[in-house]
Amino acid sequence: MQRFPRFNEYKVLAYRIFLAYLFYMVVRFLFFAYNPNLIRVESYSELIPLAYHGLAFDTTAILYANALFIVLSLLPFGVNTRKSYQLGLKILYFTTNALFYALNFVDLVYYRYSFNRSTRASLDILEHESNKAALMGNFLVNYWHVFVWFFALLFLWIYLYGKQKVKPHQQKYTLKYFFASTATFLLVCVLCVGGIRGDFRKSTRPINMIDANRFVTDASQADFVLNTPFAVIRTWNANTFKKVNLVDKAVVDSLLVPIKHYRNRPKTRPNIVVLILESFGREYISAFNTHEKIPGYRGYAPFVDSLAQHSLIFTRGYANGYKSIHGMSSVLSGIPSFKDAFTSSPYPKQKIESLVSILKSEGYDTSFFHGAPNGSMGFLGFSNILGFDHYYGKNEYGNDADFDGVWGIWDEPFFQYFNRTISAKKQPFMATLFSVSSHEPYVVPEKYKGKFPKGDIPIHQTIGYTDYALKQFFKAAQKQPWYSNTIFVLVADHDNLIHYDLYYNDQYAHTVPILFYTPGHTYQGVSRDWAQQIDIFPTLMDMIGYDKPFRSWGRSLLGDPKVPPFVMRYSSDVYQMMSGNYICTFDGEKAVGFYHKDDYALKTNLIKQRNAEMNQLEMRCKAFLQDYMERIIDKKLTSKSN
Numbered sequence: 001m002q003r004f005p006r007f008n009e010y011k012v013l014a015y016r017i018f019l020a021y022l023f024y025m026v027v028r029f030l031f032f033a034y035n036p037n038l039i040r041v042e043s044y045s046e047l048i049p050l051a052y053h054g055l056a057f058d059t060t061a062i063l064y065a066n067a068l069f070i071v072l073s074l075l076p077f078g079v080n081t082r083k084s085y086q087l088g089l090k091i092l093y094f095t096t097n098a099l100f101y102a103l104n105f106v107d108l109v110y111y112r113y114s115f116n117r118s119t120r121a122s123l124d125i126l127e128h129e130s131n132k133a134a135l136m137g138n139f140l141v142n143y144w145h146v147f148v149w150f151f152a153l154l155f156l157w158i159y160l161y162g163k164q165k166v167k168p169h170q171q172k173y174t175l176k177y178f179f180a181s182t183a184t185f186l187l188v189c190v191l192c193v194g195g196i197r198g199d200f201r202k203s204t205r206p207i208n209m210i211d212a213n214r215f216v217t218d219a220s221q222a223d224f225v226l227n228t229p230f231a232v233i234r235t236w237n238a239n240t241f242k243k244v245n246l247v248d249k250a251v252v253d254s255l256l257v258p259i260k261h262y263r264n265r266p267k268t269r270p271n272i273v274v275l276i277l278e279s280f281g282r283e284y285i286s287a288f289n290t291h292e293k294i295p296g297y298r299g300y301a302p303f304v305d306s307l308a309q310h311s312l313i314f315t316r317g318y319a320n321g322y323k324s325i326h327g328m329s330s331v332l333s334g335i336p337s338f339k340d341a342f343t344s345s346p347y348p349k350q351k352i353e354s355l356v357s358i359l360k361s362e363g364y365d366t367s368f369f370h371g372a373p374n375g376s377m378g379f380l381g382f383s384n385i386l387g388f389d390h391y392y393g394k395n396e397y398g399n400d401a402d403f404d405g406v407w408g409i410w411d412e413p414f415f416q417y418f419n420r421t422i423s424a425k426k427q428p429f430m431a432t433l434f435s436v437s438s439h440e441p442y443v444v445p446e447k448y449k450g451k452f453p454k455g456d457i458p459i460h461q462t463i464g465y466t467d468y469a470l471k472q473f474f475k476a477a478q479k480q481p482w483y484s485n486t487i488f489v490l491v492a493d494h495d496n497l498i499h500y501d502l503y504y505n506d507q508y509a510h511t512v513p514i515l516f517y518t519p520g521h522t523y524q525g526v527s528r529d530w531a532q533q534i535d536i537f538p539t540l541m542d543m544i545g546y547d548k549p550f551r552s553w554g555r556s557l558l559g560d561p562k563v564p565p566f567v568m569r570y571s572s573d574v575y576q577m578m579s580g581n582y583i584c585t586f587d588g589e590k591a592v593g594f595y596h597k598d599d600y601a602l603k604t605n606l607i608k609q610r611n612a613e614m615n616q617l618e619m620r621c622k623a624f625l626q627d628y629m630e631r632i633i634d635k636k637l638t639s640k641s642n
Helices: 005-033 044-074 084-114 120-127 132-142 144-161 177-195 210-216 217-224 228-234 251-255 300-307 324-333 353-360 377-384 409-423 458-477 534-545 612-633
Strands: 271-277 313-314 363-369 390-392 430-434 486-492 514-517 525-527 564-570 574-579 583-587 591-596
Touching: 005 084, 005 144, 005 217, 044 084, 044 177, 044 210, 044 217, 044 228, 084 144, 084 228, 132 144, 132 363, 144 210, 210 217, 210 228, 210 377, 217 377, 251 612, 271 353, 271 458, 300 458, 313 591, 324 353, 324 377, 324 430, 324 486, 324 534, 353 430, 353 534, 363 377, 363 409, 377 390, 390 409, 409 430, 409 458, 458 591, 486 534, 514 534, 564 612, 574 612, 583 612, 591 612
Parallel strands: 271 430, 271 486, 313 525, 363 390, 363 430
Antiparallel strands: 313 514, 486 514, 564 574, 574 583, 583 591
């Protein structure tokens, strides 16, 4: 008997999984052969590294398809080598793999119409067709060659499968057999979990479709990196994006005004620096809580407090989502996320009018900085979709001595790197910095232990550290020639741990600071108006005197006579629109509640006491949701597609 009795079984299992990789790669190149004019590459040699990066996405799809097959191949049943058992495994293997594999062949043809890998949304469209049989018949006749390719490759796969067989033998069910099998099974399970997620790094999310954009120089190349089974899997529970018809378009245009056109200020070309601070919730900053009268309140961001004294700040600011990637899309492109992230939906790969695209059209150099490993949080993928000229991550920083061991480069050295890099750029430039350190496990560099108040909850000392890093950044930046001609924006991606009871109320969920600072103190003051992340994009357009129409669901926080202050978000499993004196909760079709703005916990539903302001608020909520869904699904995220 072999020293390791199941070695032959494991070798054959590895071979069978390898075949799946092989045939996924074959159909990837077949996909390119069918769509050579749509996948834009300078030379065929570019396809090799793109195909290599596609292995991560293939791994996820293959492991989903073969999960049960792998389990049944590894479990120590003692009968695994019998012919009848192996036949059952073969039937299972090709039943699941053929189904998943067939999805790739749909996009050989369908891609030229959709310009995207097929997703759950594609299946939803087919579900509502009454003539499915006729459609299938038409597809079979017109694209018979696709079926030929599928069955030819499938039969070749079956043939190659049979070239390696498990050798049948009588297996004694010993303790050695059991423990060795169990240990191998657990090891493979760990590897499979990492494979399904996309890597083994500490991360808040598995890879999804947007991550394919990390590796490309043209957005179309992402669809070569992807495979269709992966696209369907990752969007299976993410397609809450469905069109609704709730109001006339005239109502949308009058109440929502989705195309903004400001002519309030002379045109200027200041640099723009957007600071998105990880988990830097409104609760932690004294300047944003002076009106709240919280007993025993203490803040943990003294530098931001000092900056706020010379800035325009909005103390009733909200995040338009609850994850970091939600913050990026909301702040930079004015696209909020509700139940599910726009960036995880089937629709992010399209032309998006944003702070990035508009400033690029005005001659700005655009950069995104994040100290985590490149691709973390989905930022690199989405930054490529938005069209940033440069991405600077942990890779570009190039000094792992400053790595915190978990998320990325400590904020203080990375903020200094940020300053050095943008100081070398030609003006005007737009640069976005997304911080790292104010995140669990809530630790600070060894040399700063004890420097910042630990406060009442673990995040407090890391807020103090990031605040200190900001202070050091501004201290260095103000010595640079670009500094005086710059608009600084400070905002958090979302809130985090809560200490004060007031912030446990629903109305205080997902609250963030919103601050605009200019060294010449052009904009100063404290506003208690409703404000949100998606307002930052139009506000900056207003500040620089951009005089062309642009798509925006937010409003200029400097004042917009057509759109009153409001917040649109998703909380407690309902949409919420806050404006004027009331908060409207909305189930997607109609209002289910109205609450007074001073009802922080949303306890008293006033829906039976409706008035004209409430009715108007419901109409605005309907207009927002209808236009949001239509523009995203129909790819109308620019003013030119209106």
